[in-house]
Amino acid sequence: MENKNLIWICVIFLRCISYAQDNKLPTIDSSDFAKNHKVNFCFTWFEAGAGIPLKEKKLQDLPYGMNHYLYSPKTNLAGGLFGIGLYYKNHWGITVIYYFQDYSVSDANYKNYISNQFPNYYLPYGVQAHTYSLNNINYRLSYRFHKNRFTFEPQFQLGLNDYNDFETHFVLKEEGSNNFIEYDIKKVNQKKNILSYQAALITRYRFTKPQWKWNIEPGLRIGFMIVPTNYNYTISYNSYNMPATVNEVNIKQLNPAINITVVLGAFRK
């Protein structure tokens, strides 16, 4: 269903572009913005940079080690690829872009927690705190305005995301014996969709020449993003052939982050 919608949006975009091209007025030789189209086309080749998560203080008080598991995320990769945008009269724009973002929580505190909880066991390589990634097609609504050779574009972004992560499972081996503990953290999503919301500002510099049909526009994008999630976590561990200790906890998060990316795109005059 999601893919179907995407195909329809692409078809409509291409039709609009085609319409704009077919109905264009005689070309005006200009190094400035072309004002001869009602609709201008913008292609974003890539956006790449850092996602800087903001800590959610309430996560510090979670039980069963989930505070160490979820708190203190670190800076990770964020970016976008192949954005296609249409701008009405060079100002109002809608864009679809493939957007992705990695998240991971620093492992050190969680490893310490597990070591302290099971002191006579070897800590395996697989012990790591929460790690996941978001990716999918995102949609942007923006307004573009210009000052000299700079273009400023505040925008709102909505993403309907795939949320991919690794379920935490590791085995702790006891010192001096074959005995071991299997430790699992599993989670169940309580929301129908993982939506992300982003408010951002792109500042672009415009390279252009009168004979060029496209402006080349590198720039910088700064955005504030939240991704509300609601998961039921089940934390369980058991020794071989022994009954498991099972704990459950519901955790709602906003996953706020500042994203700073460099942008390279082209804007059809």
Place this chain on the structure above:
Amino acid sequence: MKNIHIFILCAILFCFCSCSKHIPAEFEVVGMSLTNAENTGESPSEATTNNVPKQAYAIKIILNEEMRKKTEGDAQENGFINEDKLVGLNIFSLYSFDATHPAKTSLNDYFLTSLKSSATINALISSGVIGGGSLKNGNYTDSWSTNQYLYLMTPPALTGAHSFVVKIDLSDGRSMCDTVNVTLY
């Protein structure tokens, strides 16, 4: 408009061309021997004597393997598959192990193939996989050996001598068998 069509065409072509199929190379298990292993540390190691703590005892199976069918392409990415599947594996002791396991009765339920509860002997037989491939500097080799550990998870109540026998059956009708003597304390 033309540029957009070219771009979309390139993207579609890239999607179709970027993946190629890897065919695993085939090897055959040609021999098997057993030694004692102890697992008191982080990972198992071959025991230096025949006296091993019963809580940390493991049987080390050394499988001798030979290459049967090499495949083209990157050996690392192609991977390996055993030519003949494992269809049976039985562990038993020549002496009485405990009250419910007299001599020569199967001890399969007392052993795991790795330290996780799902790694039972039955699971190994169901997978049919035994042994594994080996590469030297990224290239195929003609013969090599790999190790498979069987961890004793339910040690006997009493200390004493045991003779464990491991017998494996392969899908081509061959069977291999070896015995290892140990004193568990």
